Amino acid sequence: MTPTSVEASVSDCRVQIMGACVAAAFLLCYAPVLLGMVSQWWNISFYSYAFLVPVVSAYLVWIRRDRILGIMPRPNYGGGAVLITAGLAALVTGQLGGIQAFQQVSLLITLPGVVLWLFGNAVLKTLVLPISFLWFMLPIWEALADPLHVPFQVFSANLGVMFLRGIGIPVFQDGVFIYLPNITLEVARACSGVNYLIAVLATSIPLATIVLTAVWKRVVLVLLAMAVSALANSLRVALIGMLAYYDLSGDLHGPYHILHGVFVSLIGYGVIFGGLWVLSRGQQPVVYAGSGRLWNFSWDQVRIAWIGLAMFLALAGVLRYVDQSQPIPLKQSLREFSLENAGWIGKEVLPVEKIQGTDQSISRVYHALSGEDARLSLWYFESQTQGKELVSPGTAKLHAGARRVRLSIGAQREVELNRRFIHDGDRAQMVLFWYDLNGRILANPQMVKLYTAYDAVVHGRTNGALIRVSADLPSDDQAGRNQAAEILAKFIGALYTGLDRHLPDPTD
Numbered sequence: 001m002t003p004t005s006v007e008a009s010v011s012d013c014r015v016q017i018m019g020a021c022v023a024a025a026f027l028l029c030y031a032p033v034l035l036g037m038v039s040q041w042w043n044i045s046f047y048s049y050a051f052l053v054p055v056v057s058a059y060l061v062w063i064r065r066d067r068i069l070g071i072m073p074r075p076n077y078g079g080g081a082v083l084i085t086a087g088l089a090a091l092v093t094g095q096l097g098g099i100q101a102f103q104q105v106s107l108l109i110t111l112p113g114v115v116l117w118l119f120g121n122a123v124l125k126t127l128v129l130p131i132s133f134l135w136f137m138l139p140i141w142e143a144l145a146d147p148l149h150v151p152f153q154v155f156s157a158n159l160g161v162m163f164l165r166g167i168g169i170p171v172f173q174d175g176v177f178i179y180l181p182n183i184t185l186e187v188a189r190a191c192s193g194v195n196y197l198i199a200v201l202a203t204s205i206p207l208a209t210i211v212l213t214a215v216w217k218r219v220v221l222v223l224l225a226m227a228v229s230a231l232a233n234s235l236r237v238a239l240i241g242m243l244a245y246y247d248l249s250g251d252l253h254g255p256y257h258i259l260h261g262v263f264v265s266l267i268g269y270g271v272i273f274g275g276l277w278v279l280s281r282g283q284q285p286v287v288y289a290g291s292g293r294l295w296n297f298s299w300d301q302v303r304i305a306w307i308g309l310a311m312f313l314a315l316a317g318v319l320r321y322v323d324q325s326q327p328i329p330l331k332q333s334l335r336e337f338s339l340e341n342a343g344w345i346g347k348e349v350l351p352v353e354k355i356q357g358t359d360q361s362i363s364r365v366y367h368a369l370s371g372e373d374a375r376l377s378l379w380y381f382e383s384q385t386q387g388k389e390l391v392s393p394g395t396a397k398l399h400a401g402a403r404r405v406r407l408s409i410g411a412q413r414e415v416e417l418n419r420r421f422i423h424d425g426d427r428a429q430m431v432l433f434w435y436d437l438n439g440r441i442l443a444n445p446q447m448v449k450l451y452t453a454y455d456a457v458v459h460g461r462t463n464g465a466l467i468r469v470s471a472d473l474p475s476d477d478q479a480g481r482n483q484a485a486e487i488l489a490k491f492i493g494a495l496y497t498g499l500d501r502h503l504p505d506p507t508d
Contacts (some may be wrong), residue, residue: 018303026114028317029091031105036386040100040139044393049199053137056206060130063210067126073494075305084309085114088316095319097456098384099391099449104138117309129209136202142396143446145194150176152192155230160187160237169245178237183244185237189400193233200229200268205274216340224275232268236491289387327359327382332502334362334378344492346376355379355395355466357388366491373489377468380503384452384462390435391445395466398433401444402441407432407485409493416443421473421481427478430484432492433468436499439506459507469495 041050057237061068087110094102112131115124124131153176161173172179176187210216339346344366351363358379366374381390389395402420409415415434422429435442437451438461448464456462471487473480 014303015306018306018310021311022114022118022306025310025313025317026110029088029110029313030107032386033091033100033107036079036100037104037137037139039392044139044142044251046142046195047139048201050137050139053202057130057133060133060209064126064130068123071119071122071126072432073118073123074122075118076116076435077305079121080117083116084110084312085113087111087113087223088312091316091457092319093453093457095386096462097449097453098386098389098462099453100386100389101138101140101143101449102453103386104140104214108134108138114309134205136198141198142393145198146399148194149189149192152194152197152230152233153187153189156191156193156234156237157187157374158232159231160241163234163238163243164241167242169242171241178241180241180245182247185241187237191233191237193229196233196268197229200225200272203269204272207272211276211280213283217283220277221272221275221279225272228268233265236474244379268471300333302399308330326460328461329382330360330380330502330503331504334360334380334502336500337362337502339366339494339498342497344374344491344494345369349375351377352470353377353398353468356392357381368491372487372490373471374487375470376491376495378465380463380465382463390437390452390464390466391448396445398466398468399445404431405432407489407492408490409496415441417441418443422470423476426479428473429470430488431468431470432488436465436467436503438463438504455507461507465503467495 025252037050041047058434086106087106090106090109091101094100094104094106111134112124112127115127115131157173157176157178161171161178164171164178170181178185178187201222204222208221212218212221232483337346344362345368346366349363349365350362352375355361359382361377363377364375366376368374381388384390398420399418400420402418404416405419406414406416417432417434420431422431435445435448437448438459440451442448442451452462452464469488469491471484471491473484
């Protein structure tokens with residue numbers, strides 16, 4: 001072996017070791033984030049499809065391997081530094097604030113930044129689809145898709161009613177409610193079709209990329225998939241309505257309900273695969289041509305940039321384990337909470353909701369001396385960490401079917417709260433709930449996350465409370481709702497005269 005070949009071998013060895021160090025530093029930053037996502041995929045059925053997303057993304061990289069290796073790497077240190085810094089800032093902020101979503105999103109900001117830093121624009125351009133597809137694995141889609149549920153519920157109900165009328169079934173519709181002669185059906189949030197749409201997109205995008213060569217064909221397939229998802233869900237609504245009208249399905253909420261969904265989903269996927277077969281006919285196989293060579297980095301080329309990147313990632317990885325926020329206890333225990341001075345007498349009852357990770361909580365029914373009744377549930381977090389969050393999949397259930405409303409709780413104070421109605425047989429309730437974040441009354445869970453991150457960075461605290469109040473509706477009409485709203489407004493006004501003695505002082 002000549003001296004030149006020995007030097008090249010040593011150089012290659014150093015580059016490989018340095019590449020392994022960069023990968024290890026990246027995992028130091030993001031291993032807890034990845035493990036947290038896997039836990040959410042496993043425990044939340046909405047995201048069960050996400051287990052396949054990294055596998056599909058890796059395959060999309062694999063089929064591009066020749067094209068990637070045929071590109072001469074030209075590192076973009078400026079662009080890479082911007083993305084890496086932004087991603088790691090989001091990671092550390094999410095860690096300090098106990099916000100998993102920030103940490104998860106930061107992964108897909110840092111990753112393209114690393115590609116830019118190491119290999120340059122041309123390589124990142126080739127990897128745009130595989131990296132972008134990884135967004136489907138983030139457990140944030142349920143929150144992002146929340147505004148779509150109501151329009152999709154109404155659309156599915158409208159089209160489902162058209163199908164029913166088309167086959168001669170008498171039907172009347174009021175929003176998401178479908179009235180048949182023998183039964184009333186509701187297109188619930190879980191049946192809006194949004195979940196199916198996301199699953200269909202996660203399936204059709206890689207299929208179109210892998211199988212089809214022309215861009216227009218790929219676009220057509222994805223649009224077909226979106227149309228099929230909307231039509232299939234409406235067909236499901238019509239199918240359930242038809243079976244209910246003819247009394248053929250028994251319990252509409254049991255196993256048959258699931259089978260209806262599976263049957264319609266299979267029809268939808270069948271149409272998508274049929275469209276894929278039609279669009280792929282007569283085309284040449286997808287071939288990614290490359291030079292056949294391998295990248296060849298010299299140690300002198302990469303040592304400063306790669307060592308610097310590994311050290312930067314390692315530093316961020318260490319910082320994320322240093323929790324700088326301090327637990328903020330209540331000024332007084334909730335066991336001592338009383339509203340007797342405001343004319344409300346409380347009695348302990350079993351909680352209506354179970355929220356994990358709280359440090360203190362109460363659940364009481366209150367009776368006013370003037371005769372009104374209201375129920376209070378309060379959960380307080382001294383600090384938030386991953387898996388112990390004020391806004392989590394557990395608390396997100398409260399938002400199902402909720403609307404934001406403004407309520408006057410004093411002579412000069414109006415606040416925005418979340419309102420929902422619960423029906424249990426002949427009993428109906430108005431429920432109001434909100435988040436109290438260091439003196440801020442917030443209804444929007446996304447704003448709660450942003451303010452939590454702000455408090456973590458600026459004030460070194462992540463405490464907060466979730467508050468839920470409810471009252472029975474005297475009658476299930478507008479007059480009854482107005483009366484319940486007046487009772488709860490009066491109760492919330494009294495509530496804060498007592499809470500001010502318990503909740504920590506505001507930050508600003």
